[in-house]
Amino acid sequence: MVRASRGEAAPGMWRREAGTVVRRAVAVPEQAVAPFAISARLRIPRVPTEWALHSHPLHELFWVRGGTLTSRVGDRVFTVFEGHGLWMPAGVVHAGRATAGAEFHDALFTPDRTPFAFGEPKAIAMTPLLESLLAHLSRTDLDAPARARAESVVFDVIEPSRHQFALQLPGDPRIDAIAEALLDDPADGGSLEEWAQRLGISDRTITRAFRQATGLSFAQWRQMLRVHRALMLLSEGFDVMTVSEALGYAQPSSFIAAFRRVMGTTPGAFFDAAREASGNVRNPVSHVQNS
Template identity: 80%
Template sequence: MVRPSRGDASPGMWRREAGTVVRRVAPPLEQTTAPFAIIAGLQIPRVPTEWAPHSHVLHELVWVRGGTLTSRVEDRVFTVSEGHGLWMPAGVVHGGRATAGARFYEAFFAPDRAPFAFAEPRAITMTPLLESLLTHLSRTDLDAAARERAESVVFDVLEPSERQFALQLPGDARIDTIAETLLDDPADRRSLEEWALRLGISDRTITRAFRHATGLSFAQWRQVLRVHRALTLLSEGLDVASVSETLGYAQPSTFIASFRRVMGTTPGAFFDKADSTPGATEDVRNPVLPVRDS
């Protein structure tokens, strides 16, 4: 089933862009038949697209070019930007959202044929070699020997990213209202004291609750949340000044400093690095996977 969104929010995710298409994922062919150890392909959503919570019997690796992918896994939100991928173990329920026009790549790994697998969702470094190998494996004309050689190298070069960029959601009834409000509107500037007054609890209680649930203070958690959202906005072509204003910063320099504290580099340097990393060369024989709906 496919239905357009008017821009409403879904729990634990950013507010949807107007015109977002929400897709229910039916059990696809890959869940009943796995002729190879690795099955790879490509989708290009023409509009902002959200996939309802679902799971696979195969391990999944997703990555994007020309956009971002956000995925909700239980009490964590992952943001996948260029140069990185997200490993999703078999059986893990997850939802996702891709920006319009993003080149959305995915590869499925048969658990009984994989020499190893990550037990938890993990950010993966999408090196040019790894992307090229997975693109190569999306071809339909490879003989068994060529496919086996390529698959073995994939497992040699598949490694977690140094930065596991996930936003931990509190899951604490005392502060969940704060988290959901900020996910819906990261520009909300209410202070710790203002939230305490609204919720009828002390600011010390809020601070302790955030640290216990997320390992971060309220201010730090909001800062990380805003950087997650900034990655999507910047990948959509917004300039730093516009992103800064959208996220509620008083001036761009404050946003840049905040981004650097979280990501270790400026927004410009981060995306320049992603743009300069050569992606896999697309083979004209690559199958474009159909969007799987119920």
């Protein structure tokens, strides 16, 4: 089933772009990869695309080129951009969203033929070698020995990323309205006191609830959310000044400082490292005001 969205908000996800196509994903049958351990494929959504909650009987690894993808798993939102992929274990219920024109790659792994197990969704470092091997396995003319050799190397080189890009949502009815509002508009600069007044609860209650649910203060959680959104916008080609304005920062230097606090480095240095690791020469971050 496919339907078009007019830009409404989706619970626990970023606001949909106008014209988003929402697909009701169907679980991939076991025989989709039999008799192989790994089956890879490529799709390019021509419009922003969202996949409704679903699960697969197979492990799935997905990654993108030239755009971003977000995935909702329970009370976590994962951000996937170039240089990184997301491992989704078999049976885990998830939803996803890809930007228009992004190359959406995924590889399906037969659980009983995969000699390792990530029990939770996990960011994966998409090295040039790993991407090349999976592209090789997308061919339909490989004989069984060639495929088996390539699959064995994939199992040897696949590794978790140093960065795990998961935003923990509160999942607490006292403060869920705050999380939903900030996902809808990350630039919302309402103070703790203003939110307390809006919700009719004390600011101490909000503070305790955020700490208990996410391990972060309200201010820290909002900063983390803005960095996740920044990763998406920068990957899609927006410059630092535009992103800082979209996220409610008074000046780019404030945004860069916030990004550094969360990621340990500036946006430019972060994407330079991701570009070098993935072998992609394109740097999505503008050089303007990005030191």
